[in-house]
Amino acid sequence: MHVKSILAATLAVAFSTTAYAQEFNDPAEFKKQRELLSTKAEGPEGKPWEQHLGGAMVDTAKFKKDGKHTICFSNAGVFNPWRVVGLNNMKGEAALQKDRIQELVILDAEGKDDKQISDIQSLLDGGKCDVLIVSPTTTAALTPAVEAACEKLPVIVFDRGVNTKCPVTYIHPVGGYGFGITSAEFIASKLPKGSNVLAIRIVPGVDVLETRYSAAKSIFDEAGINVIGSEFTGSDRAKTKSVVEDYINRGQKIDAIWMDAGDTATAALEAFEDAGLPYPVISGEDQQDFLRKWQKENLVAIAPSYPTYQWRTPIIAALDILDGKSVPGPEWNLPQPAITQETLASYIDERMPALHYSLCGCQDLPGYPEQWGAK
Amino acid sequence: MTAIPDTVRPSRRVSIRGLNFALLIFVVLYAMIAVLQPNYLEAGLFMNFLRRAAPLVILACGQLYVILSGGFDLSMGAVVTLVVLAASMLIGGDPAMTWPVIVALYAMGLAVGLANGAIVAFLKVPSIIATLGTMLLVNGLALAWSGGAPRGDLPDNFRNLGRLVLRDVPLVGTLPVAVIILVGATLLAGWGLHRTAYGKRLLAVGDNPRAAELAGVPVKPTRISAFVVSALAAVTAGILIGGFSGVSVNAGRGLELQAIAACVIGGAQLLGGRGSVAGALFGSLSLFALFTLLNLLGLPQALRDSLQGVILIAAVGASVLRHRRST
Amino acid sequence: MSVDTLSSGRTRRGFRDLPVPLVVIALAAFIYVTAALATGQANQISLTGLSGLLQRTVALGLVGLGQTFAILVGSIDLSVAALISTVAVLASYLMQGDAGMIVPAILACLVLALVVGVINGGLVACWGINPLIATLSTGLILQGALAAGFTYLGGRVAPEFQALAYQAPFGVPLPVLLLAVLAIVAWFVLAKTRFGAHLYAVGGNPDGAKLAGLRVERFVLAAHVIASLGACVAGLYLAARLQSGTPWIGRDGVYDLESIAIVVIGGTALSGGKGGVLGTLAGVLLFASLDASFNMFGVDAFLKQVLRGAIVIAAVAVYAVRNKGHVA
Structure with missing residues (x-):
């Protein structure tokens, strides 16, 4: 009796895998967001x-x-x-x-x-x-x-x-597809076919994050870039650094790091520093610590944003x-802009804390910058 | 100390078995890592493995003291988070502040440990609830203080404690600073537990507090001191984690349960009376080797959780069986 | 020692504990009413306000009822959070919005809970593995299997099933009635049946219970099955209320640690053999009142954590301090 029910439960779980695998890969939404990325915004300039x-x-x-x-x-x-x-x-x-x-x-x-x-x-x-x-x-x-x-x-x-x-x-x-498109297209444009990219992600199963990866993956596949791993780190810097070190220790060349969120981007880069390797091409996000590192080390990088x-x-x-x-x-x-080499300098504010999101649009608000944790 | 109840003595013998078993698990797991990735046998990579495992080992050593006294410390992870966030805010990137702030961090740890211990010993709140409460409290304080996101910055001399690797060291080649701290902390924990009268008292309290009290052991101070050791270990681990990878609001999440699991794999008996620092050391190295192995195998994240559960049951179940046979 | 003396001993102890739940309920009421009056939101004390408050107790209350049994026999169940997620996801997956699947889905979930309970109980009672480690591990295994199986949630419960969570006959939400009924059943089992008396005996003094001829393992196993069933009902309720389950619903709700906290706040001893469901209900009411009062005062999210931690400790300390002997 028990054996049967265990089997039943196992089967239910097993079936579900196939049932749900496709949900984050919606080509129509992908296409729509790709168009939106290049749509001209209506409304007040600079706001x-x-x-x-x-x-x-x-x-x-x-x-x-x-x-x-x-x-x-x-x-x-x-x-x-x-x-x-x-x-x-x-x-x-x-x-x-x-x-x-x-x-x-x-x-x-x-x-x-x-x-x-x-x-x-x-x-x-x-x-x-x-x-x-x-x-x-x-x-x-x-x-x-x-x-x-x-x-x-x-x-x-x-x-x-x-x-x-x-x-x-x-x-x-x-949206998420847009985030993945911006970041992956940049990486693909900087690397030759056959290069290796490591994907560092937060947690599985979250809609707004899964779509980022699904979009990036399809662009990498199209460009002939190998995704050598897709790892979840739960936004934990120590885990991110450890995971990247493990991949470095495998002896496989990592040409680029793609991230579904940039809060541990500098930890990923530290793994390369500690191993004495050159920095990879990287996509992070609009956090101050990543932008500062990018400027200081002259990285080849992009910061897509949400x-x-x-x-x-x-x-x-x-x-x-x-x-x-x-x-x-x-x-x-x-609109969902990305920070590029050209616009980088204008987004850096040394007063702000490490994980301040630079596309906050908050510079003109009362209480800035103290309310946002500035020194 | 002659007043120690007889029941403690056989536990020493058992603790050595605990060591052997955890050591065995570690060797097997590390061998599997080496099969997958032979360069893990090089001294350099082994040292790097130890560097990353150091915080967990130190947490497990601290947790062991509390477990031996018959309790649990669920607040360790929160203390790690507090330490990392506080260090960054207090130091604010100024290298001259590093050492004074480290002293302040240990003072905070001392306060948390004393609070935990006093709540358990005097207010008689079971430690699992008491430290659950301080876990929420400390975590909330750390986040409220920082505003929910990291502030400030950690200078290089602080980061080096967890990050710097000394090169060209005789015998081992490379030597991470964290490994030196790991060795020091483990030796200190082992000395305190296995070579002092205090250690014997701790075992006696965990084994049978009533008997220990009758035998003249100061139960309350002993119990409080165990929580202090645990909190100070958490501060040390927090410094290493902050050094290794920098400031994060998630720095300590889930570490308390890993530390308990490591002790148990190392043969410590929950609710007290049996366990050894060597066991906790190899228990945590085993656990960390398991994480690394699962990483290298490239299994989906989900399966890693499940495997961790299976292995935890297997390790503890096996030790239950061995003890049953030996009694 | 005969079973009769054991049960009478239990009744006396139960009597002495009566004040704890009442004290906790009074505290909860005081906090809630003060908050409502102090912030000028007197309408929160109306029937709608109070039913909203009771609604906040349901999920944790259901888990807590089951957890009470596990703790009463001197065990503990950390796997409830993972089981809640699994049940909620399984229910919405099996139903797929089809009313005809309601009963089969509920049955499947109950069977799953039964299996998990038996495994937990078996590991603890028969194999002798420490309950914390055993149930932590089964929780990890469940969580892992769940994450591997369900990466995205297209499933949803049947609208008729969802309606159950939102109906309110006579102004009282149906889920609150469900909790009340199950609480009465649990109280009856513990206070009025032989089985309940034996549970107390096993938790209070396992060696004595063994000598009295009780099959201790069976009672521990049964308590774990009940704990899992409690989590299962909570999972089904959440699935109905949320339309579909997510694999992190149990973890984000912190149902494992919070259910233990409310049971202990309600006066049930972690060492087993003492306490009951009334205390658990009082504990969950305290948590719900805190939630609602923090909302009324607009307490900052992080400060809430600090206060909750302090209150958990204080609530348990208030009566624990009277205990003789040592606690670890």
Whole structure:
């Protein structure tokens, strides 16, 4: 009896492997994001957080409301530096617009889907909110809660989406495929066919990260570049350095490092330093420590981004909606720039901490740079 | 110390078996690594292996003290995170600050260890809950202090403790500073446990606190000191980890469970009374060799977790069987 | 020693422990009400507010009920978090939105939980492996198998199943009723049946229980099966509430350590043989009130961790300090 049930469970798990393998490789979405990367942005010059890439506008006249507004925000959490910088950006934007905002209520779900659903529920029950901003922990899990919220007030979703069209707008940069395309195309352009690239990733199974890898992998495959390994390091610098050392010790030549997030990029580079090897071509992200290292060591590098300035946009959108102004929607595509050799110098700010995300668009916000942890 | 209960004595004999077994596992695993990647037999790569394993070994030695006293220390990982973040903020990239700050870091460790010990000894909170509480508390403090992302910078003289490799050393060729610290810390831990009256008292407390008390052992101070040793070990490991790879908010995540697992593979008995530093040393080297092996095999991440679980059960299960046979 | 004396001894002990759950419940209520009044959110004390509060207790409460059994027999279960993830993912995978698959999917999950419970119990009771290591390992194995099998989640539970998590007859959410019913069943089993009395005996004094002719291994095994079933129900509830399971749902919820914490806060002794489900419910209510109150006060995410850590220690210390003898 037990043997049978173990077998059944094993089989169920085994079958699922084949069932789910294809989900992160969506050629239509890949193509769409590739086009968006080269689409010209509409909106105010030099303020990418207010711009949008094509798409429609939605009419919000029915949400118009007078007076100062209470904005409620259900946050998935601040469990990594990207979200820490982002939340600072959002608070900064709210401080900038303080004349029009009564209060910004923030509930932090600590990464728990179940808690975030309860949080949204209690925001609705509290009855204070004029508008609800949601940054979901997981796409599917938050869908019912967001649907319930849409019936009561205007909802804005950003970063991750939900499986419903009910929010007024869903704000996000181009996306994971775009990130993978920018970084992999750069690496492919710098290396001859047959070169080796090592992929360093955070965790498996997370939609916004898996799409980055899937896009990069298909570009590497097309360019004839070998992906000699794809390793998960959980954003842990020690693990990243160890993994890269292990690959170096295997004696295989590593021509490039591709990363799905740049927070451990400098640790990966240190492995080459310690082994006395020249630096590889590398794609990181817009963190200060990586940019400084890039400049100091003259790396051949690129910093694609998933810009944290997207955390400013929901506040702007919320106020526009409550003013009855139309906003880009139901999808608001923000530009997703990459930092290149040409623009590198302009993004470096020695005052900022190591994992400050340079595309924060926060330089003009009140409290900059101290609120963002500057010395 | 004549007042030690008789029950402790046979445990010494058993602890030597624990050593042999963990050593055996380590040799087998390292041999498998060497088969896959023969250059791991070179002195240089072995030294590099030790350099990376050093923090785990030191954590395991500290954890062993608490385990022998009959408890657990779940706050070690959080202390590592605190140390790395605090070092970077306090030093702020100024090499002159490195040594004073290291003293301050040990003071913080001392405070956490005393707090853990006092909560367990005086408030009678079971250590698994007490250190779970301090784990949340210390981790929260570290993140609140830094604002959730690393700040400041670590200068080279701090980084060197975990990163620098001395070249052209006689006999071994290369010698990482971390390995020197590893050897020193292990010897110190072994001396404290196996060569002093304090070590015997610790074993007695873990074996049977009631009997130890009747025999005149100061149970509470002994128990508190075990948590202090553990916290100081965590500070040392934190310095090495920060040195090896730099500042990160994830620096200590999950290390407490690895340290406990390493002790257990090394033959330590949970809830006290039996175990040795040599066992903890080879237990943690075995665990680290296993991680390296799984890396080299290039297995999917998921399978590595599963294999780790299987091997943990096998190692502990085997030691249970051996002890059953010997009693 | 006869079984009867064992059970009467247990009743006396249970009596003496009665205040702990009440104290914890009073503390939880005090914190919640103070927070609501101090922040001018009196409507959080309304029926909707309170049902929202109770909703926060469900997932952890279900796990906690099962964990209580494991701890009562002197064992512990660290694999619950991984099992919750596995069950949630398996349920949404098997259902694929099809109402006809609800019953088979639930059965499959229960069977899986049974198997995990038996394995845990077997490793602990029959092989004699320390429960921390044994269940840590089975948790790792499950988590690994899960991550290997399910890299992405296309599956979702049937809408009818999802509705169960969102229904609220008479204003009380259905999941809260489920927790209440299961808690009553668990209380009944522990307090009113021979089996329950024996569990206390086995946890309080395994050698004595053995001498009294009890098959200790069987009770430890049964307790582990119940712990796994508790995690299974929690996993099913989460799958329903979240529409689909994710492989990290249990880990991110920290259900392993938090379930142990609430059980101990509720007055159940880690060494076994003392405590009960009422305390566990009180513990989970305290956690939920803290969550809700932190929200009302708008406490910073990191400070929340600090406070929670301090409160866990304080809550246990309040009565543990009265214990005679040593604790490790």
